[in-house]
Amino acid sequence: MKLPSSLVNFGDFCKRNHQQLVAGLITFSLSLGVVVLRDKGAFKQVELWSYDTLMRSQLNEPSDRRVVIVEIAEADIQRFRWPFSDRLFAKLINQISAAKPAAIGIDKYLDIPVMEGRDELVAAVKNAGNVVNAKFLATVEGRSGVEPASDLEKISRYGYVNLPLDKGAVVRRSSIVADTGSFAFEVTQLYLQKLHNKQLVFNPETIQFTAGKQIIPRMSANYGAYRKEDDSGYQMMIRYRGKPRGIQHIRASDVIDGKISPEQFRDRAVLIGVTAESLKDSFPTPVTVDEEVMYGVEIHANIVSQLISATLDDRQFVQVWSNDLENLWIVIWVIIGGGMATFIPNAFKNVGLLTALAIGLTAGSYFAFAQAALWLPIFPSLLGLVAANVLVMAYQLAIQQSERKVLMGLFSRHVSKELVDIIWSNREKFMEEGRITGQEVYVTVLFTDMRNFSTAAEAQAPGETLNWLNNYLGTIANEVLAHGGMVDKYIGDAVMAVFGVPIPHSNETERTRDAQSAVEAALAIAHKLAEMNDVWVAQGLPPVTTGIGINSGTVIAGSLGSAERLEYSVLGDAVNIAARLESFNKEVDGGPHHILISEDTHQRLNNNFQTEFVGKYALKGKTQETGIYRVLDVQRNPSQPSPKVSSETL
Structure with a gap:
């Protein structure tokens, strides 16, 4: 049975604003609790003590x-x-x-x-x-x-x-x-x-x-x-x-x-x-x-x-408001406390404003007593203000910790700490119900794969092989992270990295920077592995050859897997092309660094790199030909800084 559109809209509204609704429920419940407790006389002695303080002042x-x-x-x-x-x-x-x-x-x-x-x-x-x-x-x-x-x-x-x-x-x-x-x-x-x-x-x-x-x-x-x-x-x-x-x-x-x-x-x-x-x-x-x-x-x-x-x-008598008006006064302060915590997520700003309001409420109550002998309910109002703020803040902190756990589980192993912080500050843009919602984004994908893993593994004991492989993969991952990319996954001795996620880059300048960062990362990996080869050869191990393929294009990015085991990844033809380019190093000369890039990536390099046209080929599984280039080295001015990911561009 199809639900009425009003119910569907209401359900969507609740999903979009569930944190605010829960915060509102906490605030409402607390205001009711404070009013009921006061009506039962729970605060009588504390309020009379505050009255005595007012009188002495x-x-x-x-x-x-x-x-x-x-x-x-x-x-x-x-x-x-x-x-x-x-x-x-x-x-x-x-x-x-x-x-x-x-x-x-x-x-x-x-x-x-x-x-x-x-x-x-x-x-x-x-x-x-x-x-x-x-x-x-x-x-x-x-x-x-x-x-x-x-x-x-x-x-x-x-x-x-x-x-x-x-x-x-x-x-x-x-x-x-x-x-x-x-x-x-x-x-x-x-x-x-x-x-x-x-x-x-x-x-x-x-x-x-x-x-x-x-x-x-x-x-x-x-x-x-x-x-x-x-x-x-x-x-x-x-x-x-x-x-x-x-x-x-x-x-x-x-x-x-x-x-x-x-x-x-x-x-x-x-x-x-x-x-x-x-x-x-x-x-x-x-x-x-x-x-x-x-x-x-x-x-x-x-x-x-x-x-x-x-x-x-005409010296005034000590007077109070009606019970209904006092209860309204208390509820207003509870709402203020809960509302601050709901709409001011910054803890320092929230605590500062809460302190200022608590001081203002107390000072205002003293002023009312001094000027009009009006005895206001200071304690219940302060209790409601602070308690609502603390409870809603605690709820939001619990939600944030849960969301941060999800985000960290998805990204902490794959992106740099700086990018993790940026992801967290922009979490509301793509988090829904504990998973990253799928979205179409433009990225640059980088694939690496070791050519002679079996030969190198044969020369080592199993334990040594694992340490050696971790050292190899760690080197690649570090360079990807250093250049603002995300390590998407490890596939044996292969690595898939993506530039331009999880925060989508919508303008061409950012997309161009992603492509150039990917090529820079590939060159850095090649140079780093060349240094490591010298060490491995000295240890009696065979040198390692690594092929790299890079492609830019549109993919679908989001969470994959069950609720218990989620992974963030990207899917699409652009990913397949990058993988085929890496493998194509075995068929054509990928240059001194074994780096092949597609026409789409090459168009975004702006002549900042030395490249050579390899030719147009129909890659495995493709009917259309792809323009392929090999990357020789950087042609960038040494004084020009390398592109980095910044929160200002997100």
Whole structure:
């Protein structure tokens, strides 16, 4: 049954482009694999590590003077003991309140009375009128919550201080609103309302909060590198402003002792919290390294600063693309990596461009984070780019090694190393399915045959004969290769060589050079064998006479044999004529060097050689007569270089 032409054309297309199609399949499979692995959370920790690196690289902003921390340090605990009494907290609040701050946040649970002075504490909170106290929401892990104190609940605001923790207890995100507002959220609302008559606004239709002109990006279960994360509440990524102690700290004892000027607190958001190591209210964050930590009150202060800055200064929140857009971004980089390896076969160029693109991708991701707080998926993109490039390059290398093995098997014994390299660089011109496709080419064929092999062999032992014959054949082969020819085959003590293959020569200049190279090679062989005869005669061996026949014409060149045993050779009438000319040396005088050439070859010598016309003869098996010439010697100007095969002419 005849197949439809569309299927035939498609099949031909696949054969012509099978390497590109396989490279495309590798790239597609890898892109799918990277996307699926990322969706499964395989890269989460590496991506979060890269996020931390991005965050640390951007800590070049000045300290936010609108926020100040009153720290209860280790020295304060040693002086006043812990927990502070209600009276001591009352005095601390009164001192701060007298300076007229915009908001006072107390990052310490005041749910139960501590020693004396509870009435004084209630009075201080009430007189201040802008206090936000801390509470703790009950968590699914079973930890009980800390509810607001009944005597303070009606005269102050409350916000929960729970912080979502990533693996390793790292604080990268914050829940700003759940059933109620968070501690930082309530402090921010007080500050904005009192000084700027603004608020963080909730839109019930879109279920989004806005800070000034910006929508606060809400984290979902699959947000950036996060996968199947607990996204309860309204969570956002914390954009830290600086390293630990990047926000101004004032000692609590200095405030209690009245050593602080009121201007230090006026119109500022003041957060009171512990920075004593013994109280263990500290966490690793993206901006801390090694054993460094940031205290809870500092984290809340950074969140307050982030919300205020976004509302008043349009400082951007950390944001990501949608999952679909991130996946597309990753796939694009995988395609780029695979495409480079497919269409840039030069390994050095490919590696150079790959390095440049990897650096560009990394630098671009840093730039996006620095300019727009945009968190791009660096690691999956880099992995896809490099892995696709390496895998496709490995596939192509395997194919090249296979093809090179085929080519070397066909040619390494028959042509010079320089020509092998040229063949390899032009392999796509004539390689198909592991064999050389047959093609019609114009060549010059050279045949040699020893006249008195039997006589010479009789004078030697079998082992000596083999070495002697190899020496003889090697001499002929070396001269053929040196003059740009290809040793087609050895037939006993005969040699067949071809000039003009396997890279076809299409113009007349190249074809003429092939003919002249063949004649030069024949003369070189004759001279070399004459020198060797002197040595053999001295060894008691008979001299060797070698007949040479040369013809130029059109042949069919290609692979012959089974897939397991291929040979490259040429077939055609031009080959037969060269063989008959070599044999014809036995019937006519081939001159001092026993070299006979055809009329076709003679026409391409351009008077560069001394020749004599022998006559026209009908060679064995031929009906038409062939003009035959004997070659006497070279007539070339000694200063003129011998023709050589060059990649520039192929």
